[in-house]
Amino acid sequence: MTASSGPLANRRVFLKGAGLVALIGLGNAVLHAASVYAATNDNKYPDDAFKQKNAGDAIKALYGRDHEASDKIKLDAPEIAENGGVVPIAVTTTLPNVTSISFIVAENPNALAASYKIPEGTVPAVANRLKMAKTSSVIALVESGGKLYSATKEVKVTVGGCGG
Amino acid sequence: MASSIRVRAILNGDITEVQTLIQHPMDTGLVKDAKGEIIPAHYIQQITFTHKDKTVFLADWGTAVSKDPYVKFGFKGAAKGDELKVSWVDNKGATDSLTATIQ
Numbered sequence: 001m002t003a004s005s006g007p008l009a010n011r012r013v014f015l016k017g018a019g020l021v022a023l024i025g026l027g028n029a030v031l032h033a034a035s036v037y038a039a040t041n042d043n044k045y046p047d048d049a050f051k052q053k054n055a056g057d058a059i060k061a062l063y064g065r066d067h068e069a070s071d072k073i074k075l076d077a078p079e080i081a082e083n084g085g086v087v088p089i090a091v092t093t094t095l096p097n098v099t100s101i102s103f104i105v106a107e108n109p110n111a112l113a114a115s116y117k118i119p120e121g122t123v124p125a126v127a128n129r130l131k132m133a134k135t136s137s138v139i140a141l142v143e144s145g146g147k148l149y150s151a152t153k154e155v156k157v158t159v160g161g162c163g164g
Numbered sequence: 165m166a167s168s169i170r171v172r173a174i175l176n177g178d179i180t181e182v183q184t185l186i187q188h189p190m191d192t193g194l195v196k197d198a199k200g201e202i203i204p205a206h207y208i209q210q211i212t213f214t215h216k217d218k219t220v221f222l223a224d225w226g227t228a229v230s231k232d233p234y235v236k237f238g239f240k241g242a243a244k245g246d247e248l249k250v251s252w253v254d255n256k257g258a259t260d261s262l263t264a265t266i267q
Contacts, residue, residue, distance in 0.1 A: 043222055045209045050226040086230045105228055109194060113228035116237070122220050123179060123238035129230040131192070 043117065050112050055104045055139060058112040062102060063148050067141055070095065070149035075140040077153050081132060084157040090127035091151070095144035098124035102143075107136030132157045171264040173248045180242040180266055182213065182221070184250060185234050192227035208233065211252040215242055242266050 049062035059067065076090040091101055101124065102115040113130045124142065132138075135156045142149045168187040173180055186208065193205025205227060213221040220239040242248070244266055251261030 043210075043212070043219065045224055050224075090236075108228050109192075110226055110228065112226055114226065115224040117219070117222040117224075119219060119221070121240045123240070125238065127234075127236040129234050131190075131228045131230050 046112075046115065049115070050110060052111060053109065055106040055111040058104060058110070059141065059148075062112060062115060063141070063143065065148050067148040067150040070142070070151065073140055073142050073149060073151035075138065075151040075153050076127075077138050077155050080156045080158065082158050084132040084134065084159055086129050087132050087155060087157075088127070088129050089138060089140075090125070091140040091142070092125040093142050093144070093149075095124065095142055095149060097145040098142055100141075100143040101126050102141040103128070103130060104139040104141065105130060105132050105136050106139065108133050167262045168260045169250050169252070169262040171248065171250050171262060173242075173264050173266045175242065175244050175266055178240050179238045180215075180240070180248070181236070181238045182248065183234070183236045184211070184213075185232065186211070186252060186260075187232050188252075188254065190227065190229055190231045190233060194227075206254065206256060208252045208254045211235070211250065213237075213239075214249040214251075215239070215246060220248075 046062055049058050052058035052061050072095045073091060073093045078087065081087040089103060098118045100115060100117050103113045104111050105113050108131070114128055116126050118124050132155060137152050137154050140151045170185045171182065173182045188208050189206055190208065191203050191206040193202065195203050197203050207227045207229070208225050210225070211223040212219055221237050223235060225233065246266045247263050248266055249261060249263045251259060253259045
């Protein structure tokens with residue numbers, strides 16, 4: 001691992017709600033805090049968001065706000081995935097001013113799968129392939145005009161993508 | 165060594181459609197090998213697509229992106245013959261990049 005492997009205990013302390021100021025003494029953890037706060041503003045890798053176990057914490061770490069369902073997001077995913085190792089998932093949206101699109105697989109060991117920045121001039125649509133450990137809801141998050149919208153779909157997995 | 169990246173960027177109307185395939189194990193760090201030892205996490209964290217010094221698409225990936233990742237997106241403002249640079253970095257600090265010509 002690279003510099004991203006900070007002491008886990010410190011990070012937990014941070015997540016339990018200490019403000020940024022309280023963190024200055026925590027050395028390594030400050031880097032992580034900075035990356036979280038900057039996630040929506042620049043191109044830093046959102047390490048903390050990817051380390052969260054469940055969907056709610058991952059969304060909070062990545063966006064810091066709630067999301068609401070929107071019928072302007074089209075989430076394309078199979079009803080049944082025979083191979084959880086390669087599940088084609090795509091999203092398109094008619095929402096305006098999209099700045100990012102993210103994919104959450106709620107039942108995976110780490111819920112956040114992928115997050116994409118959509119600069120101005122880039123079409124708000126992404127297709128990718130994700131691993132799914134087991135049957136799970138897949139959430140597509142679309143950040144549009146400073147708000148967070150979502151579409152959710154249940155995907156049944158017959159053979160999990162975690163191997164082992 | 166051949167590049168780990170394969171890109172196809174095709175101008176269709178005013179939108180350049182970009183399909184990318186990268187060779188990478190994308191190990192999660194949760195899987196054991198035949199001897200029962202954990203295979204350490206090894207995955208691409210970021211890919212950047214740059215057109216004329218402007219980032220047109222940025223992907224942040226976790227371990228849940230499939231092995232040999234695929235991603236597709238589209239952007240406006242490019243012309244045929246323009247260059248599109250693709251580069252990735254993984255959690256071990258390895259990188260690769262490729263410059264493709266938009267067709």
